[in-house]
Amino acid sequence: MMTSLPTRVHIKEEGPREGFQIEKGPISTDQKIRLIDALADTGLDHIQVTSFVHPQKVPGMADAEAVVAGLTPRPGVLYTGLWLNQRGLERVIATGRLHLEGKLTLYASNAFLKRNQNRDPAQQLAAQPELIAMYQAHGIPVRTGFVTAAFGCNFDGDVPVDRVVGLVADMRAIARDHGEDLGLIGLGDTMAWATPERIRHVVGAVQDANPDVALSLHLHDTRGLGLANAYAGLQMGVAHFDAAVAGLGGCPFAAHAGAAGNICTEDFVFMCEEMGIETGVDLEKLIDCAILAEDIVGHPLPGKVKTGGSLAALRARRPGA
Template identity: 50%
Template sequence: MTNLPKHVHFHEEGPREGFQIERGAFPLADRAALVDALSETGLEEIQVSSFVSPKAVPQMADAEALFATIRRKPGVRYDAVWLNERGYDRARATPGVHITGRIALYASDAFAMRNNNCTAAEMRGRVNDWLDRYAADGVPMERALVMAAFGCNFEGEVAPSRAVGELVWAWNTCQARGMAPPRLYLADTMGWANPQAIRGAIGMLRDALPEAEVGLHLHDTRGLGPANVLAALEMGVSHFDSSVAGLGGCPFAGHGDARGAGNICTEDMVFLCHEMGIETGIDLEALIEAARLAERIIGRPLSGRLMHAGSLKAYRQRRAAA
C-alpha cells in the first residue's frame, strides 16, 4: 500500500443528498442543527442544499431559508448544487453559498434524460455556455464529474473508456479556454462499481491525464462502497464525496427502494482512514454524534456502522480507564 495518501479530504453531502431522497419533509431547524453539528467536526466542506425545481425535489424547496438559518463556522465552505441557470442564479443570490465552477457530464444517455432532460452529448453542448458564465462571473473552475461512470440501472454496463472520455474532454475544453483544469470525479451514481473497476477507471484516467487530480463520488448501494474506497486509497486517491450516517441517493436513479441507495458513510470512511494511519483533520467522535443526530432526525436506523458500534478509540479509552 505504498501509494496511500497522507491526508484524505471528505466533501460532506449528507444535508443535501441525504434529505433529497427521503419521503416527506423535515423541519428546517433540524436540518440546520445537523449542518451546525457537522461544522464542529473538522469537515472543511459541507453541501447544505440544492437549488433545483421544488416540483422535482420538494425536499430542497427551502434552500435559501436553510442557508439563512445555519451558523457558519470560519474555515468551513458551505456549498450547494444547481442544474440550470435559474438554480445557479438562486445560489449566487443567496448569502453564504460558496460558489465554484463545476461541470456535470454523463456516461449514460438514459440517465442523462432522467436527471437533466437531455442526452449525454447535449449535456456536453451546454458546458461551453457554463464556462462562459463562470468566466464572466469570475468563478474559478473546481470539478468536473461524470455520472453513471461504472454502470446504469437504465442502460446497463458502461465502458470505462466512455466515462474517462467525458472527463478528458472536460479537461481539454477547460485548458483550451485558458481556464484552470478541474479535479476529475468518477461518480458511481447507481452502485455498479467494484474494486477492480475502480482501479481500472482510475488507471485509465491517469494514463490519459497523468497530471490530473482524481476524486470519487461513490454510493454503497450494493455493499461495495468501503471496498471501493480502499481500492482508491491504495491508488493514492485523496478526495471523496460522502454522506454522514450513509444518507443519500439520487431520486432519479431507478432503485426499487431508493432509501437503500446511500452514499459512502462519512464517519465509517474516516474511521477506515484513521485506522490505516491516514490523516483527515476530522474529529471522529464529534462526527459520530452528528451521525446519531441524523438518525434521530430521520427517525429510523440508518446504514452507518460506526455510530452504532462506536469507534475503537472510544473502546480503547474505556479499557484503559477500567
C-alpha cells in the same frame, strides 16, 4: 498496480443535501441547520448544505435559502449548495453565503443522459461552453469536472473505461479552450455498479491519461461495496471523497434499488484514521452527528460505526492502557 495510500483525505459532506433530499419528511429548517452546524464543528471542511432546485419538484428543498441564512458559518469550512441550471445558480449567488465553484458534468451513460437531459453525447459536449460562459459571467472559476455513472448504469449496462477517459479528455479540452483549467475530476458510481477492481482499473486509466489532475470519488452504497470501493480508491492514491453522515441519502431497506446513499462519512473516517490516513475530522463528534441525523429522520440509517462505536474508548479502557 501500485498501492500508495494518501496521507490525508479531503471529504465533501453531502448528507444534508443528498440525504434530506430523499427523505419523505417533513424535516424542519431548524433541524437541518442544527445538523449542519454540528457537522461544521467536527472538522469537516466542506459541507454541501442544500439543493437549489425547483421547490415544486423537490418540496423538501423549498427552504434552501432559509437553511443557508440560518447556519452559523464556521471559519475554514466551505459551505456549498447544489444547482442544476442558471436559475439555481442565481439563487445560490443571492444567498451571499455559499462557496461558488464552477463544475462541468458529463454523463458516461448515454441512456441515462437521454433519460435525464434528453441529449445525445454530441449535444452534451456542445452544451458545455454555454455553461462555462455562465460561470464566467459571474466570475466563478471552473475548476472541477464530474463524470456521472462512470462505472456502469442501470439503463446502459457496463460503461467502457475508454469512454470515461474520453469524456475526461473532452471536458478538459473544452475547459482549456475557454480559458479554464480543471484540476479535480470526480468519478461518480451513481448506480453502484463499481467493484474495487473496477475502481482500480478506471481510476488507473484516468490517472495515466491525466497525471496532472486530482481525482475524487462519489460512491453509492446500494450494493454494499461502498467502503471496499473507497479503499480501492485510496490504494490508487485518490484523496478526495464524497460521503454522507450516517449514510444519509436513502434507506437500505427501501424496496427500490436506487435507495442507498453515499458511503457513510463516519465509517469512512473510521477506516481512514485507523489506517493512519488523516481526515481532519473528530470521529467522536461525527458519531454524535450521525446519531442526531438518525434522530432527525426518525428511522434507522445504515452507518455502522455510530452503533458499533469507535475504538478510542475501548483502547482507553483496556487493562494495560
